[in-house]
Amino acid sequence: MDYIANTPQEKEEMLAAIGVQKIAELFSGIPRKVKLDCPLDIPAGISEMELAHDLKEIAQKNLSLGEVISFLGAGAYDHYIPAIVDHLILRSEFYTAYTPYQAELSQGTLQAVYEYQSMISDLTAMDLANASLLDGGSALGEAVLMASRISRKKKILISQSLHPAYREVARTYGRQQGLEFIQLQLNNTVTDLLELDKTIDQETAAVVIQYPNFFGSIEDMNRIENIISPYKNVLLLMVVNPLALGLLRPPGDFGADIVIGEGQVLGSPLNYGGPYLGFMAVKKRYLRQMPGRVVGATTDESGKRGFVLTMQTREQHIRREKATSNICTNEALNALSAAIYMSIMGRQGLREVAEQCCKKAHYLANRINKIPGFKVVNKSDYFHEFLLETDYSIDKVKKEMSKRGVIAGVDISRFDYKKEGLLVCVTEKRNRGELDKYLTVLEAISGE
């Protein structure tokens, strides 16, 4: 199966117009020495029917979340996505389009991105947002570079309560520019603010805080703001879960300079980790240092509002090596999903979904704390995720849960904490029966 349009006869006609006999002649520019002399070692093509069949068969070797009760989170969250989102992004005018270079034929994408930027700005209470970045982790990479450009300093203070993968990506990005990363230790499940207070100095380019943090805890941003604000030219860089902002005070309230985060929660499916949606919102004065594309409103000749890619002098195709980033392709379709998700949920819906997540997580956590041998580590307030410690073996807990079709949480031994525990996440998709099932299994283990 291929998707080639010309018929053999048409090919002949075209070759004649070009003035060659055979297609091979068109490749005569390739020296024989490098030319491939045998077919690629790739199996022969198959029909659409076989393709669909084979891939459904491969899918059966996976355990999908549709078959289990999942308490996994840790940066990728299983929220309900209203059916309308996929229906709209499947409009081929959206998903088969390129980056909107020709604005006049791309007003759909452009306006949707403008609306996305506006809603992200509203949600974060920041001045403005870009059109998207590649994912949460790489958005942090871009953000620390940006903070360093703005502050003209190299020292980045990163809390250990930040997602370990994000810290890794930030290091990968920052190292190239000689950035120095200093990790702030944990106090229970939040940033040790005494350490922050001790460590921060005038050489600090930025302090990076996640909110809610990797353990689900809500960092005390007021105190953090108070610690940072005496220092001039030290940026507060917040990594936020935008869905939590339905319930929690927004970064703009704490004087954040740059806000980034993972927008997957806003209407993108889990998809084993990608494509996700890196977003970035900043203070207005940093606009020209911001990476990524931006859509702006303007007017056409008749005074009608229209939208264009703008502020392009920051970008690679204009500024080349002097650009604020190399980003070109971003995550426009995920940004569209987010715009649709935020529109359909709206003010009330985003609040309600955040509240349900929080209330259900607290229900589960509060009851876990009553089961001997199990303990929720988080001492401070948390949103919809918490760290579960146990006197029993984590493997045993995972196994007992798994037997009953439950994925108990993310085993944090895979990260760099040198701690044991399960990071347990509860979204609005989990119902009372499922939460009680979780408790029952823990009780059974406890009662053994």
Added chain:
Amino acid sequence: MDYIANTPQEKEEMLAAIGVQKIAELFSGIPRKVKLDCPLDIPAGISEMELAHDLKEIAQKNLSLGEVISFLGAGAYDHYIPAIVDHLILRSEFYTAYTPYQAELSQGTLQAVYEYQSMISDLTAMDLANASLLDGGSALGEAVLMASRISRKKKILISQSLHPAYREVARTYGRQQGLEFIQLQLNNTVTDLLELDKTIDQETAAVVIQYPNFFGSIEDMNRIENIISPYKNVLLLMVVNPLALGLLRPPGDFGADIVIGEGQVLGSPLNYGGPYLGFMAVKKRYLRQMPGRVVGATTDESGKRGFVLTMQTREQHIRREKATSNICTNEALNALSAAIYMSIMGRQGLREVAEQCCKKAHYLANRINKIPGFKVVNKSDYFHEFLLETDYSIDKVKKEMSKRGVIAGVDISRFDYKKEGLLVCVTEKRNRGELDKYLTVLEAISGE
């Protein structure tokens, strides 16, 4: 969950504009005596998330064809539908539109139906086709009424080789107009042509023949045409499988007057029997007697080609009790699917799919005939379906197959034939391995 748009405040505003206090006042025209005085006994509404979840759960109580190897046919066929069909019919401009009364805003539907009519006409080699009827069975109902109107006679000769359900529907429709149905007996799996020859007379309104017939056999239409043609004003009404016409000579070649059939095979999913696509193609001279909607090409004021519903003086909304049919809503979206299916398969594809069905069915049948205790009944040529008889119990065969995830065929004891056997259908979706599995099970039974 509901889909109601107005907010409480807007409702107040609207009530004020109407000049009433409460919504209840708007219903004051309903006498108290008949007014419902308690809520409907229907469970409380649920959220979209619960709805999706519950229905997936209910689905698990079904055995879908995705989980088994099916040899079911008998008027509903499991062909591969190219992915593009559903993508295009999910364009909301198509599926959320009404019957195209305002032609200027409905050119999409109208042109697609015109193209559908054209392709059905080409496929059947008939002069013209209507925009669709409700399904194959009811199309036959409409067709016998039409034949009676044209011939001004009441006697309909129907072969027993016609799908039993179609015969039932035709009787239900025809009885109201006093039509008399005479069934032609079978000779093996085809119409007994000697009986046809004996039974046909000048009182006959129409002879109804299915092609390929219910048992998959290809009726000898040349001989049938020869028997009918000496009689003036006796219509030949053919019921055809349009997919088979990729391989078999079309009804137009045999002088058919009215051709109807089930268009499900042209891109509509099985969907447990509906919605399917009744189609009808006729000779030009019968146009004004034809039931159903018709789209015609015309021009607009600037000479541009455009399409409209036409010949409406045949229809119920104009002619009321004198209409050629009561049909209003038809199966437009299935007709669109058929237009897309025929376009994507094209001349070569429809031929190839028909050939594959036929060759695979013959492979299976020829090998079945070598297994002691099993016999393909069809003596004459057949397309992709055949009647399997066995010395063993049908129930045993079904059970043994079922154990191995195979649905062996349609048990014809459910019909009026007073015969035992399985009607076995093979489409292009069945691969060699599956056919051989079928044979293996029969061999095992035979070898016991």
Added chain:
Amino acid sequence: MSKPLIKEYSSPGRKGYSLPTLDVPDINLEEELNPKFIRQQLDLPELSEVDVARHFTSLSQKNYGVDSGIYPLGSCTMKYNPKINEDIARIEGLSNLHPYQEDKDLQGSLKILYELKNNLAEISGMDEVTLQPASGAHGELTALMIIKQYFKDKGEERKKIVVPDSAHGTNPASAAMAGFEVVELKSNERGMIDLDKLRGLVDEDTAALMLTNPNTLGIFEREILEVAEIVHGVGGLLYYDGANMNAIMGYVRPGDMDFDLMHFNLHKTFSTPHGGGGPGSGPVGVKKFLTSYLPKPVLIKEGNFFKWEYHRPHSIGRVHSFYGNYSVILRAYAYIKALGADGLRKVTENAVLNANYMKAKLKDVYYLPYEEDSLHEFVLSASKQKEKGATTLNIAKRLLDYGQYAPTIYFPLVVKEALMIEPTETENITTLNKFIATMINISREIENNIEIVKNAPHNTTIKKLDEVKAARKPDLRW
């Protein structure tokens, strides 16, 4: 430039399909089959996938659906079609099912059908429901056959079906198709059933009166129990046309109004999309004394097992090859499940509120022929505008220029220059106001600049089409 036909993109040998390589030994079909059966020529287009994608995408863009804007077609209930229902109708385990699979393998779907049947019975006050009819008119026909069979069983050969002059065209057409004679009943000056005239019309030859309530003017027939008494008094039956169920859910039930049988339009009341003209679904509900006549098979429940019962000796027979438009039924099921009793009642309330709001805002500009309270739809007349030289058709076409679909026009027949408007409950006040403003604006244009209305539409991709030519010289295929 005219949009090319799909055929015009065709090129010999182009391919958009793919099939698995034949994996059984190849045979020559000219040998395996009698060669006289083999087709020699087949004229279908030859295209690549991208051609097909672009052609039909482009066609769709020349169409207007509910997702494009308001669709105030009176009597058609063009409400919003929830997207989740499309997904549900495509769940593999609910859709990839063959009609001849065994009941035991389909208990999920049979449960759905059974519950929906019961929901419809509850909503309508009927005792039993068949889901077999595939459209509203198909439901009417089925019901009329039931009526016929009922009288036949009683040994009566009643011939007459009384139909009000305001009725849908399908009513008389279905009656005729079922072998009845149609007698037309004139409405009174209030647009309602004239009891005296009715009394004068019905007799022992009257099989039934077909009625919709609210009627096609949107007006509720207050004297419905009297109507029922008159019809039942001569031994006739009362039939309810369910096209207007959106006006009464949770407020009043046809069964409680003494109707004996009825049809539903799932694609109207229960929000299944109309597909550009179908598929729909037209279940029929009956009172207990008519249940034995329902088309077969009938879905029954034995203990916890759902099954099709075929032995129904009094049944009118089949009206559909299988069980009806199953996937449409699935969508309606999902809709009712989502809304629940309370949601359905709210649907009705808001449909009625929207219609009355629009009527209040438009009745001073367009003539309101019947002042009676109306429910979910109302009928205006452009008679004032007609006097100035613009017809209802002109107004309808001019609406298109403003990117809005037109109401049903020239129906019901009892109103001259009729504009039958049904906004439905899924429109909000903003959309209604926009439509109202446009209607008022058009009326003003008729006064100030009538030519722009008379020559409409101007902004559509195609201009006014020559319908006369289409009918005189039918061009129905390429």
Added chain:
Amino acid sequence: MSKPLIKEYSSPGRKGYSLPTLDVPDINLEEELNPKFIRQQLDLPELSEVDVARHFTSLSQKNYGVDSGIYPLGSCTMKYNPKINEDIARIEGLSNLHPYQEDKDLQGSLKILYELKNNLAEISGMDEVTLQPASGAHGELTALMIIKQYFKDKGEERKKIVVPDSAHGTNPASAAMAGFEVVELKSNERGMIDLDKLRGLVDEDTAALMLTNPNTLGIFEREILEVAEIVHGVGGLLYYDGANMNAIMGYVRPGDMDFDLMHFNLHKTFSTPHGGGGPGSGPVGVKKFLTSYLPKPVLIKEGNFFKWEYHRPHSIGRVHSFYGNYSVILRAYAYIKALGADGLRKVTENAVLNANYMKAKLKDVYYLPYEEDSLHEFVLSASKQKEKGATTLNIAKRLLDYGQYAPTIYFPLVVKEALMIEPTETENITTLNKFIATMINISREIENNIEIVKNAPHNTTIKKLDEVKAARKPDLRW
């Protein structure tokens, strides 16, 4: 009239969402949490589902995608996106997967990723591939980090990356981001690498030369092995920008041209849709000596078990939170599986055929700055038209009037008034002819009626937009 913003449809209290009723005991979050954490105000629109459906449907209709028509954006490979791949990417068992599920529960997907990696290695002649980068530029950045790490491990601190003046802007930008200095290499008069200049530029401080072959003019660098020798001669690496892979599949492999590492663009060559600007996917392939530097984790196969390996001490680290743009990768996998080796080669043949056909037909009307044989794309200059007063931008906008998307313009920078045209293999001769005719016609218009070109576009829903105003007074949100 301007199209309203989604916010402009909002009404306080309107609801389009639904959530299950909370089924755990309700708690007051102002008590459960510190009330200072609780948000008081949230400005998001409030809409019903139909509002959202209509708004975004209407926005989509103001967009142009591959399904709308030819999309000849040079360097972007805007080929048709098969519909089946969208369905495959939505198979529940392939998509509803959490990145922290255990490897043993995801053997299906890991097998897919592993096979795709191997397919890409085979197509490119590389030894190992990472799928982690989420876009082409991300792949470049990853590769440049690998280069940096490689030299660091060797104890060298090479600073220079050589980039031809015809290169994509992402090349220098990525190099800078990876901490390199960019040195520009001027092309020769044939649009190709000037070996002498190259020799003059590279030295022991040169980390790598970034190249695409065919280059952005569509011309194959015949002396590629000499180029490699020069770069390798000073100990530098040769990097391949995979944007133009569509020109060479099955004909020549970067690995065989002595490139050391490269990135792919799955959203170009392997037909995954571009989504209006992403998501894409930019895997990186490397020769064996660079494998230890690949981002972690790395997917490996132990016996028949696929697993992620995290212990990679030489790795540059992570560039993505998880494993890359998985669902884009799925589509590419499906595409390669459908086509097979033969299909991929045919893709290249037809892409090249189409480009050469178009070039042959247009080169007499528009100036062809480089006469060299070209492969899948070619660059024209509107210099002749510029002399008459119409710019490349004018021509691009005028194309839009004819309902066709414009080529890439003003790129590569080495060509004045550049028009970079890449038709791709999924266009057929009819579409090509239509585009050719339009281009010729526009050139004629420039001679006869230049104003219509200079003031284009005329037929689009929006006219020429004020980009200067957009940049001077940024309006980036409501």
